Every structure is written in C-alpha cells, then in structure tokens.
Amino acid sequence: MNNQETILKISDLSISFKTFAGRVNAIRGIDLELHRGETLAIVGESGSGKSVTVKSVLGIHAANEIIDSGRIDFTYQDESGKTVTRNLLEMNDKQLQKEIRGKHIALVFQDPMTSLNPTMTIGAQIMESVLRQKGVTRPEARQRALELLQLVGITDAEKRFKNYPHQLSGGMRQRVVIAIALACDPDLLICDEPTTALDVTVQAKILDLIKDIQRKKNLTVIYITHDLGVVARVADTVAVMYAGKLVEKGSAEDLFFEPAHPYTWGLLLSVPDMDENSDSLYTIPGSPPNLLKPVEGDAFAPRNQYALEVDRHREPPMFRISETHSAATWLLHPDAPRVEMPEPLRRRIDSMREEVKNAGK
Numbered sequence: 001m002n003n004q005e006t007i008l009k010i011s012d013l014s015i016s017f018k019t020f021a022g023r024v025n026a027i028r029g030i031d032l033e034l035h036r037g038e039t040l041a042i043v044g045e046s047g048s049g050k051s052v053t054v055k056s057v058l059g060i061h062a063a064n065e066i067i068d069s070g071r072i073d074f075t076y077q078d079e080s081g082k083t084v085t086r087n088l089l090e091m092n093d094k095q096l097q098k099e100i101r102g103k104h105i106a107l108v109f110q111d112p113m114t115s116l117n118p119t120m121t122i123g124a125q126i127m128e129s130v131l132r133q134k135g136v137t138r139p140e141a142r143q144r145a146l147e148l149l150q151l152v153g154i155t156d157a158e159k160r161f162k163n164y165p166h167q168l169s170g171g172m173r174q175r176v177v178i179a180i181a182l183a184c185d186p187d188l189l190i191c192d193e194p195t196t197a198l199d200v201t202v203q204a205k206i207l208d209l210i211k212d213i214q215r216k217k218n219l220t221v222i223y224i225t226h227d228l229g230v231v232a233r234v235a236d237t238v239a240v241m242y243a244g245k246l247v248e249k250g251s252a253e254d255l256f257f258e259p260a261h262p263y264t265w266g267l268l269l270s271v272p273d274m275d276e277n278s279d280s281l282y283t284i285p286g287s288p289p290n291l292l293k294p295v296e297g298d299a300f301a302p303r304n305q306y307a308l309e310v311d312r313h314r315e316p317p318m319f320r321i322s323e324t325h326s327a328a329t330w331l332l333h334p335d336a337p338r339v340e341m342p343e344p345l346r347r348r349i350d351s352m353r354e355e356v357k358n359a360g361k
Contacts, residue, residue: 013070
C-alpha cells in the first residue's frame with residue numbers, strides 16, 4: 001500500500017432482489033474503505049454477496065435489484081485535474097458510462113471469451129477502448145494498443161494485433177482483457193475471479209502481471225475470489241463475506257495468521273494441506289441461510305460449533321481486534337468464554353509461520 005488516500009468508501013450498503021418467492025436481502029449493511037495503491041481481496045462462498053457488492057460500484061444492477069440503503073463514494077481526478085468525490089449510487093447509467101466505467105474503474109471478468117468480441121481482432125478491440133479518450137487519433141490509438149499488448153507481456157505485438165480471440169490461448173486472451181481494462185489508465189481495477197479458468201502455472205503469471213502493472217501505475221485493485229491461494233499471493237487487505245455481510249476484515253497477515261471468526265477458521269481449514277496425512281477434506285457443516293427469510297442473530301450460528309446463546313437472537317457487531325483487524329463474532333466480547341481456534345488450524349498456522357521465518361533467512 002502506497003499511502004492512506006481513500007479512493008473508495010462503501011457505507012451501510014444494503015441491496016435486495018425482488019423474486020417470485022419474495023424479497024432476497026442479498027447485501028446487509030456493508031462498510032468498506034479502500035486506499036490508493038491497495039489490493040483488497042473479497043472472499044466467501046458462492047452466494048455470499050461478493051460480486052453483487054462490487055458490481056454496485058460499477059453501477060451494474062439487475063432489473064429486479066433494489067438499493068435499500070447506503071452510499072459508494074469514489075474519489076478521482078476529473079478531466080481538468082480536479083480531485084472530486086462522487087456518490088456512485090446517485091449517478092445514472094448514462095453518467096456512469098460516460099464518466100466512470102473504463103475511464104476510472106475497469107473490470108476484468110472471469111472468462112475472457114465472454115468479454116471479447118469473436119468477430120473483431122484483438123487490436124481493434126483494444127483500439128476501441130483507447131479511442132474512448134478525448135482527442136486521441138486512430139494512429140495514436142493503434143500505437144497505444146501495441147504498447148498495452150507489450151505491457152501485458154504479449155510478445156510479437158504487431159502479429160498478435162491482427163489475431164482473433166479464438167487464435168489465442170486462454171492465458172493470452174486474459175492478458176488481452178487486462179490490456180483493454182488498462183486502456184484508459186483507470187484508478188481502480190476490479191478482477192472478478194480473473195484466473196479461475198486458467199491452469200496453475202498461467203494463473204501465477206497473470207497474478208504476477210497484475211501486481212507488476214499495479215506497482216508501475218499505482219493502481220488500486222479489488223479481487224473477487226473464493227481461492228485463498230490467490231488471496232495469499234496478492235492481497236494487502238482481506239474482507240470475508242458471509243450471507244451478505246462482512247464478518248471479518250484485516251490485513252492478509254491478520255487473516256492468515258490470526259483469524260478470529262469461526263467462519264474464517266472453516267474457510268482456512270477447507271483448503272487442502274499437502275503436509276497433512278489425511279484422507280478426508282474438511283468442509284464447513286450445513287448450508288448458508290435462505291436470505292428470503294429475515295436473519296435472526298448471527299447468520300453463521302446454525303453452522304458454528306462455537307456459537308453462544310446470544311448468537312441465536314442478537315447480530316454481533318464488528319469488534320475491533322487491532323488497528324487493522326476486526327471481526328463480527330460474539331466470541332470477541334469481553335464477557336464471552338475463551339475459545340481457541342481448532343487445533344488442526346493452529347498447527348497449520350504455526351507451520352506457515354515457520355515457512356515464512358525460514359524464507360526470510
């Protein structure tokens with residue numbers, strides 16, 4: 001993280017969806033703050049609200065979606081160089097398209113084939129994004145497109161410029177998508193499961209590429225992911241979501257070495273450990289709650305073996321653990337009984353600490 005300048009602040013964001021079965025309370029009071037140059041990873045099970053939260057930053061809303069409360073303040077420099085802060089939820093689709101999307105906030109999707117036009121060369125598609133900037137001529141756009149291809153590590157850019165998406169490998173296509181996202185020099189890059197469809201070797205290269213570009217351009221990056229391996233590789237800050245709420249937030253070190261919420265314990269334990277001689281893989285018992293029904297108390301309580309009686313009827317607030325770390329669990333209340341994390345997880349964390357210590361020698 002380069003400094004403490006706030007670029008994005010989400011305050012009390014609540015979103016619901018109208019369905020035939022009733023109203024689904026998908027996002028329930030999210031508070032998040034992101035600083036310039038920082039990498040935030042939002043993690044959680046499918047349906048936890050990760051994508052809905054981040055898509056609301058871009059103003060991508062479903063037809064049956066309702067913003068119940070909140071604001072999303074985004075700070076950037078306008079075309080005159082003046083620093084402005086806008087509540088993105090107050091901007092209509094036309095304003096967002098003209099002023100924000102692509103120019104200041106860009107999105108990299110999970111599957112590059114869904115965001116690339118199969119009938120256009122990749123060069124033409126990158127040029128199209130560059131030409132959105134005012135005062136750019138076609139020759140300048142072509143030169144910029146070639147530079148972007150080189151920036152994302154595509155060799156022989158002149159040749160690749162004329163290729164169609166189907167002529168490239170999955171990793172190459174994802175690099176092209178990143179080049180398009182970077183075409184207008186955005187302040188914030190949102191990566192929605194950007195490496196899920198790629199093999200492990202290519203995945204690592206793409207993540208390292210984004211980190212390298214981030215350093216060069218002082219980019220702020222949000223990753224939406226369920227892969228804790230990705231989180232460990234890229235994140236400065238981690239936000240853990242469950243049932244439409246933030247349940248834990250902290251630095252990557254906080255979350256991997258001192259996790260405080262039982263749900264986070266479960267996520268970490270469910271990652272296969274090659275050092276353990278076990279034939280079984282840990283899974284969090286039960287299922288996420290049905291958000292068609294009002295959530296009473298802590299939404300995770302029915303799946304939580306450490307749940308207290310208060311969890312059944314009172315929702316826990318965010319308890320501050322340190323300057324960087326907080327979690328929403330009654331186990332952190334001063335009057336709560338002392339509960340230690342599961343012993344298998346403690347052993348894993350001790351092993352990780354030892355690895356980090358040895359790597360630093």
